[in-house]
Amino acid sequence: MTGAWIPLAAVGTPLLTGIVIFLLADWRVALRTALNLSGAFVKLVLVAVMLRGVANGYDYSVRVAIVPGLDIVLITDALALLFLTLSAGLWALTTIYAVGYLENAPHRSRFFGFFSLCIVATTGIALAGNLFTLFVFYEILTLVTYPLVIHRGTREALAAGRVYLRYTLAGGAVLLFAVAWSHALAGPHDFVAGGYLRELGTDQRLSLTLLFGALIAGFGVKAALFPLHGWLPAAMVAPAPVSALLHAVAVVKAGAFAIIRVVYDVFGVEFAEALGVLGPLAVLSAFTILYGSLRALAQDELKKRLAYSTVSQVSYIVLGVAVLGPLSTIGALVHLVNQGLMKITLFLSAGNLAETLGVHHVHEMNGVGRRMPLTMAAFTIGALGMIGVPPTAGFVTKIYLGTGAAEAGQWWVIVILAASSLLNACYFLPILYSAWFQPQTAPWPHEHGTGFDAKATLLVPVLFSAAFALGVGLFADTPVSPLEWAKLISQREFGYAR
């Protein structure tokens, strides 16, 4: 197939960038930044080419045999491109942000090297064409994110790193076992729309149910499903760009994305329903949604509050997957993008507050809207989106999830969505209130500089991501929106006519 080099190049570009950056001395700021930005740009161009091709029915799959019968497969179906586009776009934004954020910090080459390798892993996960490939890149993602979690090298960071590894490596071990098991049951098999395990029938109900459980447990660690979410708040000790890109987007989304693949392309959603495993998954994700929100309420540290909010929000995706029907599927898919845009906006704004004013806690935020109006405007867009206020991105998700649940006759899901929105409002609106309507009550903890708002390298990416988070909601009905792409996936790959 001509064009097979494009997915390989999409994996190779950040890999090459990362390797070269590792070899650079820390003080080569300009060269490193140029490399980073050109890598991100090349990646975006490649993704754009593939998007256009895939929309027109083109296929760029590529296959490399590891042992006879076992292949590393990269595919470019519409679902792969959804996740790939998200990661490529946000890589570009976050790179710019990180250059500004880490100015004069030590070990920058190490940081940006691993940062690029994270994108390699995320790209591989997005393009993975079978369970084995997905597993390999999923494990690589664990390995390359660990050095970023412990980047500061403090004892606190190392402790957080230990927690992170405990969860992710244990999850990886379960996965290794589960993937090998799936091969024993059905042989190595590429992802197929509609699933390939359904050929086994429901005779092997017990082993298939256990296999489903093992796969969800393995991928659920990164998706921060309760009770496997404990690493996420701990990992907030990492620098802000890491929290933003990895913990809001790449890592948790890798888990959620993998769960989508397992449900739709390994088991097949109808077969999973027939096995009776979707109900428990829906209940688990619904519980995670409420639990995450409740824990978020109790956090005073801003990043921790956002982290628990992530725990809650990512489970929207899983919930949408677990509820049968096209509308909730579209809701899940579109939330993959929407949550990423909103959460990165929130994390980058929080990073701006910390970097410019030293504000790390919610109680220090009184009057911060007047001091940093643009940052807080972005934060507000993200927060309102999380609550689901129209016309933001979050509103689109909730509409689709809600109508999907109604269509499937699962009314309790709507109750969960409503309760979650209420809780979201409870932990976001007080922040907005004190930031905009309260006067400043105490001096800022560590004010750096007196300029207007944050410095440009920090401010511009935040404004861009906020604009996107608003835009995907405002322009949801246009042909270039993530919503349209999610509809395309649901039609083309999951066989839903609509």
Next chain:
Amino acid sequence: MTTAAWMEALLAAPLAGAVIALISGRRAAALVGVVTAFATAAASIALAFAVSRSGVLRYAVGGWGRPLGIDLYVDGLAAVMVAITGVVGACISVCAAGYFAPKPTHADLPSDKHDRAWLYWPLWLMLWGGMNALYLSADLFNIYVTQELIGLSGIGLIALAGGSAISAALRYLLLALAGSLLYIVGVELLYAGYATLDLQQLRDRIDANPSTFAAAALMTAGLLAKSALFPLHFWLPPAHGHAPVPVSAALSALVIKTGFYLVVRLWLHVLPGLAWAHLATLLGVLGAAAVFWGGVQALMQERLKMMVAYSTVAQVGYLFMLFPVASVPEALPGALLLAASHAAAKAALFMCAGSVLAVYGHDRIRSINGIGTRMPLTAVAFALSGISLIGLPPSGGFAGKWLLISAAFAAGAWWWAAIIVLGGLLSAVYLLRALAFAFLEPPIAGFGRAPWGMEATSLVLAFIAVGLNFAARPLSELLNAGAG
């Protein structure tokens, strides 16, 4: 050159090199050693290519043939082992050239002992020649002789470090003698029964009677002791933990594998007719016990080098989990891939420990803060070889474990898969515990320098361990091309 010529070269080169190194003395021994090492490594790789091209070969040295002459035999399995020894051996030689160079810069080799350091070269080349001869021998008695050669040169090498290494060397000597004794008694029994010690003739003549089984059991027990399979591992950590770094690397990475290889050869090639399912399960259970015992012990070590040594105890366990699932085709390539990546990764880890020891004067895990900043090459080598030992992708350790796990599922024995997976987690715990300290800020100041070549060689070996991820296919092909 033909397969036969490469085989002769693989025996002649290291042994001749050992003699020349001994004659040329202190001044030129290292030069002779390194040149010989590269020649031998090249011949190892050439042999692998020759076997994959033209298959199994049996060759009578000097044309004498059996029963009088010495016969050599190479198949895919032997070629793989020779190739592993060749590549890792060459890297170890480069490291040793720096380590044993005049002007001691390392803490564990006292300067008054230093005048004997050049003896490393004849001993090491003899050891290497012994290993090649063991892999290429066609009969059980020659294999006995090569084992003695390996054992004696190994003891000499451990004793080079002096001090506490002497008692470790003596312990190793006792163990090697006991193992050899068990082995040779078994060999005698077989000879009494079948009047031959030739591997192929035995294979054709063997029948399942109690005396054959007793012979095989005795030989196996001897070999298990030499490969340090739990519970016969007690001699390994002190010996490998106290020896000079290039010696630890060679013993842990290469010498241990000879015992494993002989068990494979014996049970899978010579005695496949025996009903040995129970013994296979026992070997697997011992392997599983080794994985956990070695892992737990490694976790409790305070010193990096001792941790690395205990990790070998655990890693040997994985290899022996081959036997219960050996009927599945991908099991043997899996175990060999694990053996190969362990060889590279373990040699790399010993060198990392050696570099740390040289720079800081100690290798206490709790006080290696910031070696990631001070010694980035070593930290990267440590991380990469750790990834392979844990079995995370992409690495040779991962590919090997994957094949073994698949084999376990194919054999309908998922519990072996579960043990392999859990063992990987355990190794992750102790390796990452050590690695995390390397990232701890602020870095502590070092006051020495790593011997030249040590850091670079460890990095090369670590990259080999990771690169072996892609070796599964060529390795299976080589095994099939040269299937005995």
